[in-house]
Amino acid sequence: MTNTTATKKPGRRKPAKANLSKEAKTPANAGLTDEELVGFYRDMIRIRRFEERSLRAYQQGKIAGFLHLYIGQESIAVGCISLMKENDHVITAYRDHGHALAVGMSMDECMAELLGKETGCSKGKGGSMHYFDPSKRFWGGHGIVAGQTPLGAGLAYALKYQEKKGCTLCFLGDGAINQGAFHESLNIASLWNLPVVYIIENNGYSMGTSQERSSVHPEVGLAARAEGYNMNWAKINGESIFDIREGVKKAMDLARSESKPSLLEIHTYRYQGHSIADANHKKYRTKEEIDDYRKNHDPITLYREFVLKSKLLNEEQVKEIDLAAKAEAEQSAKFAEESGFPKEEDIVKDVYWEEDNPDEKLSQGRIFFND
Amino acid sequence: MPEISYRQALKDAMIEELQRDDNVVIIGEEVAEYNGAYKVTEGLLKQFGPKRIVDAPISEAGFIGMGIGASMLGIRPVMELMFWSFAYVAWDQIINNAASVRYMSGGKINVPVVIRGPANGGTGVGATHSHTPENFIANTPGLKVVCPASPYDAKGLLKAAIRDNDPVYVMESTIMYNDVGEVPEEDYVIPLGKADVKREGSDISLIAHGPSVLVCLEAANILKSEHSIDAEVVDLRSIRPLDEETLLNSVKKTNRAVLVEENKPFCGVDAQIAYLIQAHAFDYLDAPVQRVSAIDAPAVYSPPLEEAQLPKPNVVVKKVLEIC
Numbered sequence: 001m002t003n004t005t006a007t008k009k010p011g012r013r014k015p016a017k018a019n020l021s022k023e024a025k026t027p028a029n030a031g032l033t034d035e036e037l038v039g040f041y042r043d044m045i046r047i048r049r050f051e052e053r054s055l056r057a058y059q060q061g062k063i064a065g066f067l068h069l070y071i072g073q074e075s076i077a078v079g080c081i082s083l084m085k086e087n088d089h090v091i092t093a094y095r096d097h098g099h100a101l102a103v104g105m106s107m108d109e110c111m112a113e114l115l116g117k118e119t120g121c122s123k124g125k126g127g128s129m130h131y132f133d134p135s136k137r138f139w140g141g142h143g144i145v146a147g148q149t150p151l152g153a154g155l156a157y158a159l160k161y162q163e164k165k166g167c168t169l170c171f172l173g174d175g176a177i178n179q180g181a182f183h184e185s186l187n188i189a190s191l192w193n194l195p196v197v198y199i200i201e202n203n204g205y206s207m208g209t210s211q212e213r214s215s216v217h218p219e220v221g222l223a224a225r226a227e228g229y230n231m232n233w234a235k236i237n238g239e240s241i242f243d244i245r246e247g248v249k250k251a252m253d254l255a256r257s258e259s260k261p262s263l264l265e266i267h268t269y270r271y272q273g274h275s276i277a278d279a280n281h282k283k284y285r286t287k288e289e290i291d292d293y294r295k296n297h298d299p300i301t302l303y304r305e306f307v308l309k310s311k312l313l314n315e316e317q318v319k320e321i322d323l324a325a326k327a328e329a330e331q332s333a334k335f336a337e338e339s340g341f342p343k344e345e346d347i348v349k350d351v352y353w354e355e356d357n358p359d360e361k362l363s364q365g366r367i368f369f370n371d
Numbered sequence: 372m373p374e375i376s377y378r379q380a381l382k383d384a385m386i387e388e389l390q391r392d393d394n395v396v397i398i399g400e401e402v403a404e405y406n407g408a409y410k411v412t413e414g415l416l417k418q419f420g421p422k423r424i425v426d427a428p429i430s431e432a433g434f435i436g437m438g439i440g441a442s443m444l445g446i447r448p449v450m451e452l453m454f455w456s457f458a459y460v461a462w463d464q465i466i467n468n469a470a471s472v473r474y475m476s477g478g479k480i481n482v483p484v485v486i487r488g489p490a491n492g493g494t495g496v497g498a499t500h501s502h503t504p505e506n507f508i509a510n511t512p513g514l515k516v517v518c519p520a521s522p523y524d525a526k527g528l529l530k531a532a533i534r535d536n537d538p539v540y541v542m543e544s545t546i547m548y549n550d551v552g553e554v555p556e557e558d559y560v561i562p563l564g565k566a567d568v569k570r571e572g573s574d575i576s577l578i579a580h581g582p583s584v585l586v587c588l589e590a591a592n593i594l595k596s597e598h599s600i601d602a603e604v605v606d607l608r609s610i611r612p613l614d615e616e617t618l619l620n621s622v623k624k625t626n627r628a629v630l631v632e633e634n635k636p637f638c639g640v641d642a643q644i645a646y647l648i649q650a651h652a653f654d655y656l657d658a659p660v661q662r663v664s665a666i667d668a669p670a671v672y673s674p675p676l677e678e679a680q681l682p683k684p685n686v687v688v689k690k691v692l693e694i695c
Contacts, residue, residue, distance in 0.1 A: 091440075121477070122475055122477035122479075123478075124477075132475065132476035134476070134480055135479075139480070140476065142468070143467075144463055147463050147468060150433050150434075150437045151437075151439060151468060152440060154441035154442070154443070154446075155440045157437055157440070157441045157446070158440070158446045161396065161422070161441065162444070162445075162446075180460075181433065181436060184432050184433025187430060188428065188430060188433045188437055349478065350474050350477055352515075353535075354535070354536065357536075362534065362535060363609075364563070364614065365566075365614040365615070366564070366613050366614075367564070368512070
């Protein structure tokens with residue numbers, strides 16, 4: 001046996017400080033147009049303003065259940081999804097608002113879903129944790145920790161089966177890496193060379209339990225567990241959207257060209273609790289830690305400095321983008337509030353395909369039992 | 372009409388559907404090179420090759436979840452569970468993902484998967500390997516579950532399951548794999564949710580599914596020859612969707628019912644059937660509805676006790692005599 005005598009377990013280590021001006025010149029980023037670069041800023045700000053507005057709606061009692069906010073992690077969804085091509089697909093867990101907006105779902109349908117309205121992206125049947133839009137190759141929005149990881153392998157399996165040169169981005173949190181389904185998925189993905197890129201968004205806490213208290217891993221980090229599955233892996237600094245794109249593009253290229261999976265770990269941080277119902281989030285971590293990430297590592301702040309410094313935008317334009325995002329979020333809240341709730345008879349719709357398509361019904365017999 | 376085994380009928384169903392639709396793929400433990408733990412998939416690898424017939428590692432949550440994900444993009448995986456008892460390690464995929472994705476997406480995504488394998492006791496494999504989870508599955512809106520009891524039904528139901536756009540779970544029986552019956556050569560499917568009167572009778576309705584159908588047919592013979600009671604045997608075939616009409620019509624005709632299943636009694640399938648009978652045929656009943664289920668304990672290993680734990684013709688006969 002090796003390494004069992006170490007007294008201190010490896011913990012979460014902050015990556016070296018990002019340098020966006022330098023990282024913007026890496027191969028995955030050098031060819032970006034000014035419009036694309038400005039677009040990243042707009043996309044990240046839109047996610048943040050949407051979520052801040054949703055937080056207000058939650059505090060006003062307009063949203064039921066949980067609200068898992070992505071604030072602090074926006075660079076990951078925007079950076080990764082900006083790399084998607086025609087045959088690429090994406091699936092994630094329950095902290096899914098950022099990914100949904102990044103694939104192009106509208107704030108209106110997303111906010112309406114939070115309020116449980118019929119105009120929501122899932123007609124009010126999914127809620128915050130369960131956004132879907134297969135027309136944008138976004139397959140959810142999954143509520144059970146790591147439950148989406150076999151599905152991600154399956155999307156990749158289908159691409160390979162249909163001989164399409166694409167890949168699947170399957171996001172998960174750092175808490176998901178201790179679930180059996182995740183390990184089964186890694187083994188299958190590597191065994192069958194499935195074109196899937198697993199992306200751990202490591203925000204340091206699986207709910208209220210820190211990485212140190214929940215996961216053992218080699219000194220270098222969580223993603224090194226991939227070694228055991230003979231799988232490509234890398235660690236990425238999530239405060240830099242350029243680092244994200246550079247690292248993720250390599251994994252996506254490997255998946256598309258050689259049909260090989262990867263496990264990536266992106267270091268990030270969430271400022272809010274696990275969900276907004278998590279009132280204890282300042283107890284299991286220090287105020288200093290939260291402030292440090294907010295002040296020194298915020299991916300949007302760092303990116304704003306980059307776009308100003310590189311003169312892609314001036315202060316006024318930055319403000320305009322911000323105001324437009326706020327207005328869009330406000331409008332989505334209005335849209336959601338003015339929309340109607342689904343009807344009671346809708347409860348039994350969208351359960352079975354054949355019930356919703358009675359002309360093509362193959363089965364007979366009773367399928368619902370509501371006396 | 373040619374006579375083939377229940378095992379062959381299942382295999383023929385898969386062969387025909389593999390030939391009909393390129394998106395059909397067979398995935399499971401030992402289904403390819405080993406030729407199937409119960410030889411249901413014997414020869415398929417040779418006939419269709421490794422792209423269509425895929426050996427999975429022992430990772431039910433992994434490969435079943437993978438199949439569910441693939442089905443969202445249009446693949447039609449037919450996944451074998453060596454035993455339905457192994458479903459529990461994949462329960463999140465089988466119950467949460469397969470049943471809920473369509474609903475939670477507001478109907479935007481379909482999950483056309485089939486999961487099949489044996490779900491029966493009576494083979495001396497103890498409590499962990501003898502589960503009959505059709506009641507758990509039937510309790511989950513979004514899922515369908517069928518329990519064929521003859522070669523003809525096995526083929527027709529499996530073909531219908533593969534063509535269905537919703538998740539359909541097929542529960543077979545290792546005890547019936549060698550049973551032989553008439554199966555036509557021409558293409559046919561049996562609609563899900565259509566019960567079958569396996570024996571007509573006028574005095575009492577024996578309502579069953581899966582291996583218990585055979586128990587009821589044997590009991591009906593004893594009732595006829597020894598007690599001059601003419602029992603009707605209704606095979607539900609499909610638990611969800613459920614053919615209420617056929618079972619209620621039978622009860623309305625005979626005015627008596629004994630419900631027989633291998634499920635444990637508490638919250639078993641027949642608890643729901645009993646409810647439906649009292650709700651919709653109360654005025655037709657001449658006696659309380661009776662049930663014969665497995666004895667309410669984990670599946671016992673000791674062979675004579677296991678035999679006693681499961682429904683047997685003599686127990687069914689005894690129950691019938693209590694109300695006839």
